[in-house]
Amino acid sequence: MRRIPYGPVRDGWQLTNYSLGLTYNDDVLPDGTAYSYWQEGPYYEFTAAEIEELEAATTALYAMCLEAGDWMAGQCPRRTAEGRRQGFFTSVCTADSCFLTRIGIPEYTHEQILRTWFDGDAETWTHRDKDPDGRLPMQTPDYSPTVYGRFDLWYNGAGTVPRLLEFNAQTPTSLVEGAVIQWHWMDQTGVAQHEWRQWNSIHERLVGWEDQPGEPGDPGAWRRNIAKLREARPWLPEKPKIYFAYETSETSGEDRMNVAYLMATAEEAGFPVELIAMSQIGWDVAGDRVLFVPGPGQEHRAEPIDVVFMLYPWEWFWHEEGGKAFFRNMADPEKRGTVWIEPPYKAALLGNKALLPVLWKLFGDDPERSKYLLPSYFAESSGAGSLRSYAKKPVWGREGGSVTLVRDGVPLTSTPSEYGADGRYIVQELCELPSFDGLEGTVHPVIGSWLIDGEPAGMGIREGLGTAGLVTTNTCNFVPHVVGIA
Template sequence: MRRIPHGPVRDGWRLTNYSLGLTYNDDVLPDGTTYSYWQEGPYYDFTAAEIEELETASTTLYAMCLEAGDWIVQQCPRRTAEGRRQGYFTSICTAESCFLTRIGVPEYTHEQIIRTWFDGDAETWTHQDKDPDGRLPMGTPDWSPSVYGRFDLWYNGAGSVPRLLEFNAQTPTSLIEAAVIQWHWMDQTGVAGHEWRQWNSIHERLVGWEDAPGEPGDPGAWRRNIGKLREARPWLPEKPKIFFAYETSETSGEDRMNVAYLMATAEEAGYPVELIAMSQIGWDVAGDRVLFVPRPGQEHKAESIDVIFMLYPWEWFWHEEGGKAFFRNMADPEKRGTVWMEPPYKAALLGNKALLPVLWKLFGDDPERGRYLLPAYFAESSGAAKLTSYAKKPVWGREGGSVTLVRDGVPVTDVPSEYGSDGRYIVQELCELPSFDGLEGTVHPVIGAWLIDGEPAGMGIREGIGTAGLVTTNTCNFIPHVIS
């Protein structure tokens, strides 16, 4: 793993990147200065063995996360048939009895979090639920599609072991940069030589590929997931329309373009698609249906939503007005409710920092798997009190917000934000990002290891500058890579 500070600079690279979807490259910092998110010139060079190490770590970590999700579910009283019969209006989950309640997940969501987690696993969710009253069993076989996710890893090249910093399981961005922009950069600069070599099969794993003309290869994440969904819901058309929703209050265009790219891959895989705003998602009170409403006052033109991908945090969604109705619709025993991607379990079980102490509890003593982890504890625990160098992170946080780094009891840097206002924090043993020499000063890279349908698929690298760059925020740069 080497940082090459003086790579080729393409003529008109800004316009090229813009035409490929990087419409949010230039931004203005709070002090009024402008900066370029994409760094043209520097790049990272890896050996094949280093990439294999990162792939192995990603595969192992994902398997561990699945076991951790099972452990979290086992702590919820609503995991049983009896617990589900209690209904919405009977509270049976407490912070002492339920891990989800402890970290602030509303109890009314637990049943669907658990149901979507077990979708496709008939033995754990379906057969135990035979209702003595003769009603349709809750949890008849279904499928909750999950397409992507991203591990943020500490790594310093050969001789070091990748370490998990966090799992962006539900709403990771920087997808266009990793899947498309850096691939074209490699093609156009030729820095990888005659053999185009980059850890990057993101696009192919989304849309699929043929081993040879006319020969089946990999169907891709979209076809595989929608195919399983149609097996569970045969009333869906062969090519169900997939809506893609983003939050328009994010004004840089990053959310819109990341969603648009995912939408383009679904369309390439053969599905009808439509890009919509979160504000265009409505509710049919009479029919208990989720709707796409083109404009206020055009409810007569509303369209039912069967399948939707939303780039919007579930931890915001389930606290908003109407959240209960959407979850009730999701629970439709006839399976006519809307299917959401990514499913709610991606936020509740995997996509928050509380996952880190669970992983450490389960695997910290495992010499093989535990080496990919850093000791992590809830901030109020005795384990946390023993750490003198640590990263303090809000359970629900994004883009480095409210993260504080402490070295030998002394704060090094922090990122003030509104995250963590509920007082829920974890601490993770400090593992400062590696340091490389850059033209702007010392830079600190973090590896974004992408998963497509649960399999390692590629890498994107973000780096910050100086002490502030030890926490990766939304102002950190994207740097491409090649494999020697």
């Protein structure tokens, strides 16, 4: 792993990147400084062995996360048949008895968090009626599609082991630049002329590929997930329409373009699609249906939503007015409720920082698996006091907000934000990002390792400048990479 500071600079690269979907490249920092998110010129070069190490780490970490999800789900009283009998509005979870309640997840969401997590188990389906003998009637298992996710990893090349910093499980962005922009950069600059070239199969794993000589094809994440969904819900058409929703208050266009790219891959995979705003998702009170409402006063043109991808945090959604109705709709025992991609468990069990101390609790004593982890604890626990150098992170935080780095008991840098107002924090042993020489000073890269349908699929690199750059925030740059032969 080495940083090449003076790579080729393409003529008209800004317009090229814009035409490929990077419409949110130029921005202004709080101090008024204009900056370019994409860095044209510098790039990173990896060996094939280093990529194999990153792939192995990504595979191992995802397997550990699934085990951690099982553990967290198992700590909720609604995991049992008796817990599910209590009904939608009966409280059975407390901070002492339920891990989900302890980390701030409303109890009304727990049934569907568990149900979508344990889709293959018919006994986890939410039952509203009992037969005359008081037993829960059997229902067939459901299926809740999950398409993507991204691990943020510390890595410093050969001789080091990748370490998990956090898991962006539900709403990761930088997909356009990771899947598309850096691939075209590689082709246009010609900096890699050999077979490996770049660790980047994101697009192919989403869309699929045909059989090649000596290599079987793959239907891709969209076709594979929708096929499994139709097995559970055979009333769906062969190619159900997939809505793609984004939040319009994000004004840079980053959310819109990331969602638009995912929508384009689903369309390429053969599905009808439509791009909508979160504000266009409505509710039919009489029919208990989730609807697409084109605009104010156009309720007569509303369409039921059977399947929707939402780039919007579940932890925001379940605290908003109307959230209960959408979760009740998911609980329809006839399975006619809306299917949400990514499902609620992605935020509740995998996509928040509480995952980190759970991973350490489960695997901290396992040398083979703990090598990919950093000691992590809830901030109020006794274990937290054992760390003199650590990163303090809000359980519910995004884009590096409200993170504080402490080295040998002395604050190193912090990123104040609105996150963490609930007082829920974890601490993770400090592992400072690697340092490389950049044109403007020392830069610190973080590896974004992509998962498509649970499989390692590629890498994007973001880097921050100076001490403040030790925390990766939304102002950090994206830098492309290539893979060498050695």
